[in-house]
Amino acid sequence: MCNSFRKFKTFTRDDIWSSLHAAAKEDGKLPDDVHVNSVAESWYFKEALPLITAERNYDTNSVTVRQKLYLRERPHNVRSTDGASWWVPIVIARGDHLNFTNSTPDFWMNDSTTYTGMPSKKHFIIINPEEIAPFLVNYDKDNWNLLSEYLQKDERLRIPELTRAKLLHDAWNLAYAGELSFATALNMTLFLSKERNHVVWDPVFTMIDHIGRHIDSSEVHTKFQAYVRALLSPLYEELIQEEERADEENWRKNLRSYTQNFLCKAGYRPCIRHAQVHFRKWVDAPNPDEGNPLPNQYICPVFKWGTKKEWEFGLQRVINFPSTRKQSERTYLLKTLAGCPVDADRIERLLNITVLEGNANFTETDLFLIFSMLTGNSKGYTTLFNFVNKNWDILKEKYSSKTNLWDNLISSATSRFTTQQGLDLVSGLYAGHKGEFGSAKHIIETSIKNIREEAQWSAENIPVIENWLDDYLAKIKLEDDDDDDDLSTEE
Numbered sequence: 163m164c165n166s167f168r169k170f171k172t173f174t175r176d177d178i179w180s181s182l183h184a185a186a187k188e189d190g191k192l193p194d195d196v197h198v199n200s201v202a203e204s205w206y207f208k209e210a211l212p213l214i215t216a217e218r219n220y221d222t223n224s225v226t227v228r229q230k231l232y233l234r235e236r237p238h239n240v241r242s243t244d245g246a247s248w249w250v251p252i253v254i255a256r257g258d259h260l261n262f263t264n265s266t267p268d269f270w271m272n273d274s275t276t277y278t279g280m281p282s283k284k285h286f287i288i289i290n291p292e293e294i295a296p297f298l299v300n301y302d303k304d305n306w307n308l309l310s311e312y313l314q315k316d317e318r319l320r321i322p323e324l325t326r327a328k329l330l331h332d333a334w335n336l337a338y339a340g341e342l343s344f345a346t347a348l349n350m351t352l353f354l355s356k357e358r359n360h361v362v363w364d365p366v367f368t369m370i371d372h373i374g375r376h377i378d379s380s381e382v383h384t385k386f387q388a389y390v391r392a393l394l395s396p397l398y399e400e401l402i403q404e405e406e407r408a409d410e411e412n413w414r415k416n417l418r419s420y421t422q423n424f425l426c427k428a429g430y431r432p433c434i435r436h437a438q439v440h441f442r443k444w445v446d447a448p449n450p451d452e453g454n455p456l457p458n459q460y461i462c463p464v465f466k467w468g469t470k471k472e473w474e475f476g477l478q479r480v481i482n483f484p485s486t487r488k489q490s491e492r493t494y495l496l497k498t499l500a501g502c503p504v505d506a507d508r509i510e511r512l513l514n515i516t517v518l519e520g521n522a523n524f525t526e527t528d529l530f531l532i533f534s535m536l537t538g539n540s541k542g543y544t545t546l547f548n549f550v551n552k553n554w555d556i557l558k559e560k561y562s563s564k565t566n567l568w569d570n571l572i573s574s575a576t577s578r579f580t581t582q583q584g585l586d587l588v589s590g591l592y593a594g595h596k597g598e599f600g601s602a603k604h605i606i607e608t609s610i611k612n613i614r615e616e617a618q619w620s621a622e623n624i625p626v627i628e629n630w631l632d633d634y635l636a637k638i639k640l641e642d643d644d645d646d647d648d649l650s651t652e653e
Contacts, residue, residue, distance in 0.1 A: 175206075179197075179198045179199040179202050182198045182202075183197055183198035183199060186198060191266070193269075193270060196249065196270045200249055200272075201249040201270075204247065204248045204249045204272065205248055205249075208246070208248070210231055210232060210233075211296055211297050212229045212230065212231065212232060212246075212247075212248045212297045213229065213230055213232035213297065213298050213299075213300060213341065214227060214228070214229050214250060214252070214289060214290070214298070215227070215228045215229070215230070215300045215301075216287070216289055216299060216300070216301050216302070216305070217301075217302050218280060218301070218302050218305055220282070220283035220304065222278070223278065223279065223280045223281065223282065224276055224277060224278045224279075224280055225254075225276070225280050225287065226274065226275070226276045226277075227252060227271055227274070227275050227277065228274045229247060229248065229250060229271065229273075229274075230246070232297070232339070234335060234338060234339045247272045247273065248297075249270055249271075249272045250270065250272070250295065250297060251294065251295055252267055252268055252270065252271055252277075252289060252290075253266070253267050253268060253289065253290060253291060253294050254277075254280075254288070254289055255289075255291040256280070256281050256285060257281055257285030257286040257288075257312065258281040258282070258285040259281075260320050260321070262291050262292060262321070262322050265292070265294050283304070284308075285308065286305055286308035286309045287301075288309070288321070289301075291321075291325045291328075292322060292324050292325055293325075293328050298331075298332045298335060298336060299332055300332070300342055303343075303346060306333070306342075306346045306349070306350070307346075307349070309329060309350070310346075310349045310350050310352060310353070313329070313350070313352075313353035314352055314353045314356070316356075318353060318357075323359045323361040324361060326357070326361075326362045327361050327362045329350060330350055330351065330362065330365055330366065330369070331365040331369075333346065333350040334347050334350075334365070334369040334373070337623075338372065338373070338376075340619065340622070340623075343626060344623055344627045344630065345629070345630045348627070348630045348631075348634070349630075351366070351393065354366065354393055355393070355396060358397065358400070360413040360416070360417045363417060363420075366393075367420045367424055370390055370393075370424055373386070373627075374386060374390070374427075375538070376580055376616075376619075376620075377580075377620070377624060377627065378539055378540045379540035379544065379580060379581055379583075379584060380581060380620065380624050382624055382627055382628040382631065383540075385628065385631040385635060386627070386631060387428040387429055388428075388635055389634060390425070390427075391425060391428050391429070391430050392634075392635075392638050394421050394424055394425050394428075394430075395430060397417075397421055398418075398422060398425055398430070398433070401414075401417065401421060402418070402422075406418075419459065422459070423459065426463035426467075427462075427463075427466070429467060433463065434463050434464075434467045434468070436460075437459075437461075437464050437468075438463075438464055438468055438472070440456040440457070440460045441456060441460055441461070441464045441468070441472060443455050443456055444456050444475075445472070445475055450475075451479060451482050451483065451484055452484075454479075454491065454495070458494060458498075461494075461495070461498045461502075462501075462502040463502075465498050465502040465503055466502040466503055470505070470507070473503060473505075473508050476495060476498070476499050477512065477515075479495060480492060480495055480499060481521070481523045483495075483523075493531065496531060496532070497535050500512060500531070500536055500542070501538045501539070501542065504539065504541045505541070506541060506545045506548075509536065509545040509546070510545055510549060512532065513532075513549050516528065516529060517529065517532075517549075518553065518556065526564075526567060529567060529571075530570055533546065533570050533571055533574035534570075534574065536574060537574050537577070540578075543574065543575065543577075543578040543579070546574060546575045547576065547579075547587060547588070547591070549575075550572070550575045551587075551591055554595060554598075557571070558598060562600050562601075565600075568601060568602055569601055569602045571602075572599065572605050572606055573602070573605045573609070576588045576591070576605070576606050576609040577608075577609040577612065577613075579609075579613045579616070580613065580617065580619070581617050582617045582620070582621065584613055584617070585613045585614055585617045588606065588609055588610055588613060589610055591606070592606050592607070
């Protein structure tokens with residue numbers, strides 16, 4: 163009976179923590195003042211993660227480590243961060259004695275702590291190498307500079323690829339959250355011109371996409387695209403010279419695909435010309451409505467950077483799409499037709515046909531898709547906003563009774579702005595049509611609230627980003643600078 167009871171006994175969290183604590187004490191892995199129960203409970207009930215800040219004192223060779231709640235997205239709808247603390251294992255890798263095999267914490271912290279015995283001002287430190295625990299780390303400016311300088315040397319390979327990737331990840335996410343200057347975060351990317359490890363590149367594409375979307379309504383976005391071309395083109399040129407094999411590793415395929423995709427988005431001309439060559443096969447097909455002979459990856463670059471004639475060809479393929487073909491192919495084509503162009507005339511033509519004229523080839527589901535895709539870049543949602551503002555009376559009469567569609571239209575047209583200029587536009591629409599929004603009233607009010615906070619972020623960070631880009635671009639010579647061909651010349 164006793165053995166049966168033990169066999170089927172239900173264990174509590176405390177039972178598990180206590181067993182782990184006993185094992186850790188037996189192995190000598192925990193200091194006397196730390197209990198596994200306290201460590202686990204400090205993480206278990208929190209939905210967020212901590213940010214660890216390390217401020218070095220180079221005169222005393224010490225570091226003061228603090229923690230607080232990490233808040234990345236805006237608005238920061240958090241009632242209070244008081245009392246939010248975690249038991250955090252602090253593992254420190256030192257630039258003067260690099261060792262990434264020891265994962266034993268130098269100390270545990272749940273409050274501000276000063277730790278001595280740090281290296282001299284000539285050497286960096288890295289906290290949480292190999293991401294031993296799930297938290298970000300911020301450093302003082304001098305330590306970030308030491309890291310950036312070291313990563314630009316061949317010796318950077320002494321730092322494992324996962325740690326190199328984490329340093330990039332932390333720097334960019336901290337900058338986005340307002341915890342670190344974007345100048346420092348961008349300095350951390352300078353070593354990528356020599357980096358070829360796919361693990362290190364993995365977070366870069368997410369960073370480019372996220373920051374690019376946020377600043378693409380400002381004039382600095384053109385400079386950011388030039389930075390992206392300079393960053394990715396050396397890697398791309400190496401990858402396309404390698405012969406693609408049927409049995410090649412997935413990471414290599416993905417790295418080639420991501421690099422090409424982001425270069426095309428940034429206007430890298432060799433990439434776009436390559437896409438146009440493939441697109442021409444579709445244009446020249448005897449019956450282009452029978453099928454799409456080119457890989458999907460070539461469609462968006464052509465609709466974004468190609469000619470109006472090429473985009474119009476795509477529009478006609480959607481309108482004439484045979485019912486016998488897979489509708490998923492039509493959906494993808496419509497998504498790229500709406501979401502890729504950076505030309506307002508093309509977007510407005512699509513809106514006129516589908517929204518105002520009510521072309522029978524397009525359904526309400528198509529309208530939801532078009533509105534959603536237009537939120538993906540500033541030219542899309544700005545053109546949609548201007549379209550709504552210009553045709554307000556017609557659109558209100560036609561769609562305000564269709565609550566879901568009306569709400570989606572107002573949200574898509576107003577929610578994505580990130581600058582003061584965008585705030586002025588949306589606020590003006592709200593004031594000019596006060597009392598006319600119906601079910602979408604709370605939507606535009608929320609948009610105004612969020613844009614106000616994003617505009618503050620833009621005012622603080624975009625000048626810093628632009629100054630860094632100006633300095634960076636002045637030092638390099640892009641391969642396509644001497645090529646004056648206009649890719650969007652109308653035919």
